Structures are given as C-alpha cells and as structure tokens.
Amino acid sequence: MEKNSETQALGIVALTLAVIALLGSWIPLLNYIAFLFGVLALILGLTAFWIHRKGKKALGIIASALAALSIGIFAVTQASYARSLEEIFYESEYDYEADYDGSIISCVESLLSMQLFL
Helix, strand or coil, X not given: CHHHHHHHHHHXXXXXXXXXXXXXXXXXXXXXXXXXXXXXXXHHHHHHHHHCCCCCCHHHHHHHHHHHHHHHHHHHHHHHHHHHHHHHHHXXXXXXXXXXXXXXXXXXXXXXHHCCCC
C-alpha cells in the first residue's frame, strides 16, 4: 500500500509542475522558468507512466500531455516575441551602424538614445 502512494506522489508532482509550467508559459520572462518546469514535468510524467504501465496511468498521461503543451506554448510565444522584436528593430529609422564605433559603451549609449519605448 505504501509503495502505491509513493508512486502516485510522482504523478502528482509531475502534474503540479505541468500545471505551473502551463500557466507560466504565457508570461514573457517567466516562460523560461516555466519551460524548465515543463521539461521536468515531462520527465517525471513519463517516469510515472512507465512505473504504472499495468495500473493507473492517468496522472502520468495527463502530466505528460500538459507538460508537452506548455513546451509547445513556450516555443510559439518565443517565436512571436522574436518576430515582434525583429519588426521593432528593422522598421525603425535609426541607423545603428553609423553610431557604432566598436565599443560596448557607444553601442549602449546609441541604444539608450533611441528611446523606442517612450
């Protein structure tokens, strides 16, 4: 009886991490941490599924599916963020190469002088 509850705990932890990853995968900077939670939940979910291959597999299946969904959402949102940043920088009329003389300080100063977000 105790072994059954221990192996179910693995599925519960995987499901919890998968739900956290799914909720966090939409938020721009938090989605990196959510991606790590999703990968960990996928590993734990597949492990729980493998342990219960002849018994109750529901927690492992649900956790693995949610983890895979959160990883997919992470990939889609990252592509969307990259596309948005590309549009911002390519459509701006600022000449980056004219102000860049090879030093990091001048590059940072030129980026700060752009004031894109004001």
